[in-house]
Amino acid sequence: MTIRRFSAAVFAATLLTPGLAACNSTGTGEAGASASPTVSGSAAAGSASPGSASPGTGDAKQALLNSTNEIRNGNFRFTMTGVGTTAEGQVHQPSQSAQIKLSIGDASSDVSMKLDLVHLKPDSWVKLDLGGQAAKLPGVQGLNLGKYQHLDQSRIKGNRNLGFDFEKVDPAGSEVLTQGVTEVRQTGEGAYAGTIDVTKAAEAGSLNAELIKALGQQAQSVPFTAKLDPQGRLSELVVQIPASGQNKAQDIRITYADYGAATAAQRPPADQVVEAPKELYNLFN
Structure with a gap:
C-alpha cells in the first residue's frame, strides 16, 4: 500500500467528489515526491537482474542477495519507517494471511490517518481512523470509521493501496x-x-516513481546500510534518501524478524465488520 499524506483540502475533495483519485502528496508535507514507505509486493524471484557490483565486492553482494531468500517463504514480521509514517505487520503464507498496521502523520499534522489492513485470502478488510482536520470534514461519516470494512476484491485487484499479492509477499521489496x-x-x-x-x-514497495524521478542523477547512487542475522537473513535495511528539490533528506528503515515464526492473521469479529x-x-x- 502506498503511504500518502493528504492535505485537508485534498482529503475533502476526495470524499466529496465521486471517482476522484487520491493525490500523490508528499510524506513530509512539502511539495514534490515522497519517500514515505509503501506496502506492496516485491518482484518475484529472478525477475530482475542483479546490479553490477564494484570489483572485489562480489562476496558481499552475494551475501545481500542471499539474505532475502527466506523472505520469499512468506513467514515473518516486519516494520518500515519514513518521515511521518510507520508500518508494521506480519505475513503468514502458510495460512494465506497478512496484517499490516499503518500510521500516517501525527497530532501536529493537518491530516493524520491510521489503517489496520487484514488479508485472509480470499477476503480483505480495512479499519480506518482519522485525526486532525480530516476527522471534522463533511463526508467523513460515510467512511465507517472504527469499523473493519470488508473490501470488494474486484475493486482492489492490483491496488497497491488496499490489496495484497500472495505471490509477492514482501511489503518492502527488499x-x-x-x-x-x-x-x-x-x-x-x-x-x-x-x-x-x-x-x-x-x-520495491518502499519507494515510488515520483521519489526516484525527483532524485535525478542521485538516484543511481543512494547510500544504504544493511544487517544480517546470525543465519545470514536480512534483519535491517536502511536506505539513506538524499535531499532533492523541496524534499528533505531522510532514512527509510526496514526490519525483518521472527522468520518462520509469524502467526496467522485473524478474521475481524463479525459485529465489527461492514x-x-x-x-x-x-x-x-
Missing part, C-alpha cells in the same frame, strides 16, 4: 532493492554498507 546494489562492502560481522541504483528498484462504501474506494484508488 529483494528488488538488493538487486539494485552497485557498490557494497562488509563493515563488520553481518554488517554492510554501499550504494543502490534505485532506478533499478522502482518496483461493507466498504464507495467513498473508501474513491479515497484510495
